[in-house]
Amino acid sequence: MQHLNRTPDNPPSTESLAMSRQQINTALPIALLILALIAGVVIQGRVDDATKTVVGKQLTTIRNSSVSAVRLWFGVQESSCQRIADLVRAPAIAFERRSSARALSPRMLESDAQYQELRDLLADNIDPQRYIGWTLQSAAGVVLAAWDDSLVGRSGFPLPPDAMNRAIGGQATVSVPFRSPVPIETPQQKFKAGDAVMAAIAPIIDDSGRCGAVLALLISPAKDFTAVFDASQVGDSGETFAFNREGIMISRCRFEDELRTLGLLHPDPSTSAVLSIQLRDPEVDLRSGKRTLKPLDQQPFTRMALDATRGGTGVDTAGYNDCRGTRVIGAWNWLPEYGMGVATEIAMEEAYRPLNVLRWSNLGLLSLLMLTAATVAVNAIRSRRAESQASKEHRLARKLGQYRLEEVLGAGGMGSVYKAQHAMLMRPVAIKVLDTKGSDPQRLHRFKREVELTSQLQNPHTIAVFDYGQTQNGDFYYVMEYLDGVDLSELVRQYGELPASRAIAILLQICGSLIEAHGKGLIHRDIKPGNIMLTECGGIYDFAKLLDFGLVKESSPNSANVTHEGSLTGTPMYMSPEAIRNAKSVDPRSDIYSIGAVGYFLVTGKPLFDAAGTLDAILNQVQEEPLLPSERAGKPIDAKFEAVIMQCLSKNPNDRPDSVDDLVDLLEACPDQGDWNQNVAQQWWRDVFTGSQRRSTILSGKDTIIPTHGDNEGLLDARLTGPAQEQPASR
Structure with missing residues (x-):
């Protein structure tokens, strides 16, 4: 077990707390400025990376489109060349075999009928609008026929070696542009020797599978080939x-x-x-x-x-x-x-022109923020001394009826909470004050309902409300008991998961509170570890108190509730699936689900799901089944108690215990029930419990913590809103 130092006998004074707050107020603008600068740098970096990624993808898309267009164009040229090569295959092979036995010259070929037939066949099938010339060459590169007879009989028109090799290997191909070794003249244009040309080359295969010759169709790269890229x-x-x-x-x-x-x-x-x-x-x-x-x-x-x-x-x-x-x-x-x-x-x-504009805009905003923060810091320093004394006297003198306010314990969505003393009884109490400035009627109505509904409940395991009133400036407040102890969230955080016997003892006490509430037609709707506090009460140890009835729903069909259809009210990690789907449809079995989720947390030390955020928690509650507590905790847990927890966590309300009374019967039937008695509890509180690392008070809704002492090892005076997974959700 982890042991902490006990609380100092003399806690910091209200004056020192006020001084600390003033120091915080002075340092806050500087801290915000630093955070803003860091955030600006981080955000700008992420924007830079995102922009570069998008631009890179755009460039890749354009490149890929061009590559596809090139391959398509090359494929068309290869197909056209191969078609003509296949057409002249027979006479070309015959002429190639005959020419290999004798030397060729333009003068000899003038009277050669077989050559003239081959030449005419090629000329008739080659489109002069698409091709600027052609050659029929042997595998050795000797020109067998050409648009220019002067090239025949010699290696006068060498093709690029890599393209020639691909063609001899039996594959039609297209060469990259190369310099023409001879002038070329067509009706449309003239090419000087050395000008760039391309060639579509196709093999002519004989019956033995040998490439006897290749057909090359010459192309002007400035025409179709370059046009492919002009479009990009x-x-x-x-x-x-x-x-x-x-x-x-x-x-x-x-x-x-x-x-x-x-x-x-x-x-x-x-x-x-x-x-x-x-x-x-x-x-x-x-x-x-x-x-x-x-x-x-x-x-x-x-x-x-x-x-x-x-x-x-x-x-x-x-x-x-x-x-x-x-x-x-x-x-x-x-x-x-x-x-x-x-x-x-x-x-x-x-x-990156848009990105540069954004950079300059961010720089301007950060400069403005720096100026604003500096102005706020200077004003805070100037007013610090003047406010200190006046604030001190105001706090000490402020009263609410018969109650003298001592210190601010916390502030949250529903108001601020003070520690106070009754002027006559000298009894410590906690007072929640609703700041009505800017409050909407629904918020005020919910505050009043919290008081009215909680005050109806008399069960000792329900937080007690003593008084209710209104200040001179119109702020509403109510007075409740001030508790020393630890909430279940803090208990598990400091000391780890609980034995099943202790968890059962705690859940039975909470069931007692809910039996009375449900009997009066009230549904809590926000049962979670942070809303359950353990105290020592009148010599009874491990005495559980159920807090925060600010979200209570009256189950009577004639009741007027402030919950609207489509709203999300409660803490997602402990809400029932039906409460998430429609907050108006809940009944007492929704609280039973939350009790099961609390019991699961107590014996495993973990929530039902490892959720990344509120939305993730909501989806898990509606769609996923939690692991068995024994699997989640990685250790054995009494099977009967585990079955009770999983029954409470059934997605279908009809599969849960019908009422809290039925749940009590199931819990009391567990083998471990009764093992955690007052003797064991007293020994734990005296020998193990060392106090909480934080001080808090009873807040409802989206409450936040205002530290009341510089020392973080004081006893927990009252209840604190739970950890991240317990933060309430509202929609």
Whole structure:
């Protein structure tokens, strides 16, 4: 068992408490400022990360769309080329076999009927609008037929080796752009030797499965291929482009005019970026007028090109330099089947422009907050001395009727609670005062009901109400007994789970309180460990008191309740499923469910579910079955008592005990009942109990704690709202 130091004999005075509060009020603006700064930094960081993630996904989507479009276009070219290759298969194979036995020359072929037939068949099936030329080559690269007869008989039109190898291996393919070894002239345009062309290449397979020849259809990359990427331009600075294994662009660039100005591209307007721009990082922003000190071949590849040409696929939202030295972000993909890469890039400044606006806005708000906090702190310091003496005299002199207020014990959603003394009887009491300033009628009505309904109950295990009245300034208050002890939530937190015998003894006492309440048509609706207090009362130890009747519902059909349909009233971790679904539909069996949840907590030291928050707790209560207490606690628990708890926790109210009287009978029939007697209880209170680590009082609703002493080891004077899992919910 954990032992704590006992309470000091002389608790701090009211004056020292007031001084502490003033110090807190002075330090609070500074603390809030620090928290706001931390929150601002954290939030901005999360916004930055979220924005980068979204932008990265957008770039990836654009890149993937372009890759799909490229593959689709390549597939169309491969299919068209293979179709023509299959059409001329027979004459091409025959001519290839005949030509392998003799040398070919254009003059010999002028009178060769078989060659002329093959050439005419190819010319008739190749669309000159789509293709700028064609060649039929042997596997060794010798031109067997071509749109230009001068190429026949020699290796005068070498195709890219990787594409040629794929075709010889039996796969139709498309080469990346390469420089044409000869001039090409069509009715539409002229190509100089060295201009960029592409080739769709298809194998021609003989009967033995050997690739005897390949058909190559020449394509202008500036036409359809580049158009695939033109459709993927984003904003003012975004573009998608292709590049080969050497990191050289093989599609047009939207910044070609700028590249000419920067000296990266030939000044001739007819020169494009295709096969002319290598993706290297100049390590300076060339657009700012700076010049790189390194020659092109000594400059490193851009971050994107370095990764992609090694076969990588990725996204970079942190930023890197492009070939102009401009900071960009990008996404890229390497296509190994074609030996090329596709990248989408956009300038960082444009991509994160909304984020920069948000950053400056946050900076302005934080600056304003700092100014406000500094002003509040200065005003608090100036007024501290003036308020101290006046507040002290006011607190000491303040009275409510025959009661002299001594100190504030706590404050919450329904009001403030004071420790007080009756002027004649000198009996300590707790007084709850409702601040009516700004209070709505429903809140005032609930406060009055709490007093009226609680005062009807006479059971000794119900918190006693002594008096009720109204202050001179219109605040309502009521007087209740002042208790020394510990609530069940604090008890389990300090000393661990309880033996079944003690839990049964406590639950029987609470049942006694509820039997009277239910007999008067009252349903508590907020039974939880934090609302049950153990005290030593008149020489009786482990005496249980049921607190907080602020949420009581009258079960009479003619009663006027303040609970509205659709509202959520109570503490989710201890509420019955029907109370969560409709607060107006509860009956005494809803309190029985809460008793079962309290018993579960006492013997396991844990709530029914490990809920992450209020919504999670609500869903668990409605949908999930709790583990058996013995499984939850990881130790044996009397099976009969465990069965009683699980019966109380039935989702269907009809499966629970019909009344608290029936529950009492079930508890008294448990084997462990009676083992926790007064002798055992007295020994525990004298030898084990060391007091609570916090002081609190009887609050209802969403109450918060105001510490009353700097020393955290004082005896618990009264009841405290429970831990996080016990916080009431309202909707």
